[in-house]
Amino acid sequence: MSSQGERVPRGRRVGLTRSKVLSAALETIDRDGLQGLSMRRLGAALGVEAMTIYHYVPNKDALLDGVLEEVFRRSQPPEPWTGSWQEQLRAYARRLVDLLQAHPGIVLLMLQRPALTSQTLGMMEYGLKMLHEAGFPLPRALQLIHALVGLVIGHVAAGGAADGHDRLGRLVQEDLSAFPLIGRAVSEAAAETNLEEPFETALAAMIRGFETDLSTSA
Numbered sequence: 512m513s514s515q516g517e518r519v520p521r522g523r524r525v526g527l528t529r530s531k532v533l534s535a536a537l538e539t540i541d542r543d544g545l546q547g548l549s550m551r552r553l554g555a556a557l558g559v560e561a562m563t564i565y566h567y568v569p570n571k572d573a574l575l576d577g578v579l580e581e582v583f584r585r586s587q588p589p590e591p592w593t594g595s596w597q598e599q600l601r602a603y604a605r606r607l608v609d610l611l612q613a614h615p616g617i618v619l620l621m622l623q624r625p626a627l628t629s630q631t632l633g634m635m636e637y638g639l640k641m642l643h644e645a646g647f648p649l650p651r652a653l654q655l656i657h658a659l660v661g662l663v664i665g666h667v668a669a670g671g672a673a674d675g676h677d678r679l680g681r682l683v684q685e686d687l688s689a690f691p692l693i694g695r696a697v698s699e700a701a702a703e704t705n706l707e708e709p710f711e712t713a714l715a716a717m718i719r720g721f722e723t724d725l726s727t728s729a
Contacts, residue, residue, distance in 0.1 A: 527557060529567040533581040536574055540616040550574070579626035582617050583634060586610050592637075596645040597718050600655075604663055604714055611667040618668045646725050655721055662717060666710050 535556050539548050550571065554561035568574040586607045592599045611618055635656060642652035683701055687694035 527559065527563070527567065529577070530581075532557065532564060532567045532574075533577045536578050537581055537614060537617070540578065540620070541614055545616050545619050548574075575620060575624065576626070576628050578617070579620060579624070580628040580630040582610060582614065583626060583631050587634065592641075596641055597722070599641060600659055600718060601714060604659055607660070607663045608667060608710060611663065615667065618664060621664050622668065647721075651724070658717060662710075662713060666713070 532553070536548060536553055539553055539556055543552070550561040550564050553574075554564055557564075564574070568577055586603065588602070588606065592602070594602070611621075635653075638656050639649060639652050642655060643649055647655065682693070682697045687697065
């Protein structure tokens with residue numbers, strides 16, 4: 512063990528794992544933003560030389576792919592998925608929304624590059640299998656998966672809050688006298704106690720659409 516203040520020798524791994532490196536990279540993005548992630552800064556966060564990181568990821572692109580892999584890994588439940596395909600899609604979408612809202616810096620990374628690692632492709636394979644067994648042709652099942660993830664990313668990127676009523680609350684404070692329909696909609700929405708969140712409305716509509724598609728193609 513090195514003494515306090517002693518630099519860790521170049522190449523020394525000090526018990527690191529790929530998972531720890533990816534978790535630290537995610538924490539760095541949370542703290543400093545995507546542009547703030549570098550091998551040097553990541554090494555400093557882990558207490559090693561930057562070159563040590565290359566024992567676990569061969570380059571910066573592989574590191575970014577790995578961060579996406581880590582995010583999607585965390586989007587999986589601790590126990591295997593259960594329920595109908597509709598229930599599984601709803602549960603997955605909600606988990607992914609919560610995760611991206613906790614790590615908003617990752618949204619830009621998702622918009623910039625596809626998440627194509629063995630881990631993420633394995634998850635997609637499971638989703639395709641589930642939907643294909645439910646009766647969807649494989650190309651349509653792939654569209655459904657992309658549409659669902661796109662809905663989540665778009666919602667978070669647009670600033671969708673966990674509580675969609677935040678946006679409604681801001682509208683209530685505006686002078687909407689020149690926009691009578693907006694004013695009426697806001698007033699009536701504010702009076703409802705069980706108004707569905709915008710994301711839940713969009714998610715339900717998407718799943719209903721695919722249910723219709725499945726029933727008409729059967």
